[in-house]
Amino acid sequence: MTFSGRMIDTHPGTVAIATDILARCIDDCLSCAQACTACADACLAEEDVAHLRRCISLCLNCATICDATAAVISRTAELDRSLARAILDACVTCCAVCGNECEKHAKMGMEHCAVCEEACRLCEEACRGLIAAL
Amino acid sequence: MTFSGRMIDTHPGTVAIATDILARCIDDCLSCAQACTACADACLAEEDVAHLRRCISLCLNCATICDATAAVISRTAELDRSLARAILDACVTCCAVCGNECEKHAKMGMEHCAVCEEACRLCEEACRGLIAAL
Amino acid sequence: MTFSGRMIDTHPGTVAIATDILARCIDDCLSCAQACTACADACLAEEDVAHLRRCISLCLNCATICDATAAVISRTAELDRSLARAILDACVTCCAVCGNECEKHAKMGMEHCAVCEEACRLCEEACRGLIAAL
């Protein structure tokens, strides 16, 4: 089990969400935030950086929002469902937009965009799963 | 003029949003993020910390989301309106929820909660203003 | 392989650091940031929250710094060694201080502090490993 799952299981409070759904969402948000930070950096190192401006910008924003989402959903002691839903909605949006942009570059052979797209898709799906479970 | 306004005015790109509306929103997000971080810390130092759990938790989440919002709306080169709107919506929600919680404690004499509530209200209003201008 | 390792392997640039050392440090920083965020929240939910003030504060700071460190070391395109070393040094310090505080509470039976201490120790070690490899 990852640290996020172990932290949920040792939390003194109770939250009516299955550990695996919550832990998966936290982990996928963290992985996506990191992949997006690294993808923006990899795009910056590409010869054709001028054509990757939008990808860099979306990756930076997706990293910012996934990171914030991971932190918010890690705080279950006083979970406010409206607030959790609002940041999860924003996370679904940024993962979809960033995943679509990375998909374009992945099709043209950019491997880091392919890996980043995969992280975005997983994160979007995990956020949808958590929204449904809230 | 604050740094955020000067950064907008020297940006090589153009964005169809008035500098003062965008700069105000960035600055109010930053102020609110900081006030919420400090208010969570001040609550932690109160003798009656046990009754401030929800306030601490909401302040931490509000700080996280305001900070993320400030970063996203500072990136105008490749502005994606759906993404900006999504994080601004989340910011409006967390500022309203956190502002309401701080208001309760402010009424009972907690001065840091009164200052934090003021920052939350200003930030919520500035985010609504930017959403209208997008 | 985790996403961080795959992002390193698909990066167009080259960095004279072994993938496994860098990927491990990124992953351990992310795990520690999340564990500390969750541990602060778990402490807040404890009946005896008044005795956990220092633990909450250190966990929040450790989360902040580990999160920043993960982002900085994920950007290898234009790696500045002095800057990377400076944030890794700060990360070593906060993991040591926070790990020591969590250890005290773990010994008194707080399981979430035990898990968090483990995450802090692993992260401190991984940061030391990366500093040595820079």
Add this chain to the structure above:
Amino acid sequence: MTFSGRMIDTHPGTVAIATDILARCIDDCLSCAQACTACADACLAEEDVAHLRRCISLCLNCATICDATAAVISRTAELDRSLARAILDACVTCCAVCGNECEKHAKMGMEHCAVCEEACRLCEEACRGLIAAL
């Protein structure tokens, strides 16, 4: 007085640091983080983005570290001086490195780099001031 100063003055705890030194450092870290986020974005929008790779990378890292520093020094309830010093040291380093890089581009007429350099220099100075006062 800015929100950061008002939050210090209403904090129930006491910290042996003058309000103006601490508030200035918090505010300058926030301004620098925002200026660096915006400067990276402005560089990305420049025609000559390929020559600005290092500037973008350093601005992103400086934004990350200044933001972390602002949060850590906003938490005074259980101030750990070794931890505060460590992140302030990292902040001094990144502001110096990023300020030097922006200075080069400012001399070649990039106005956003000139504003960002100014924010970096102010932040570096404020961090040195706070380190001296710790």
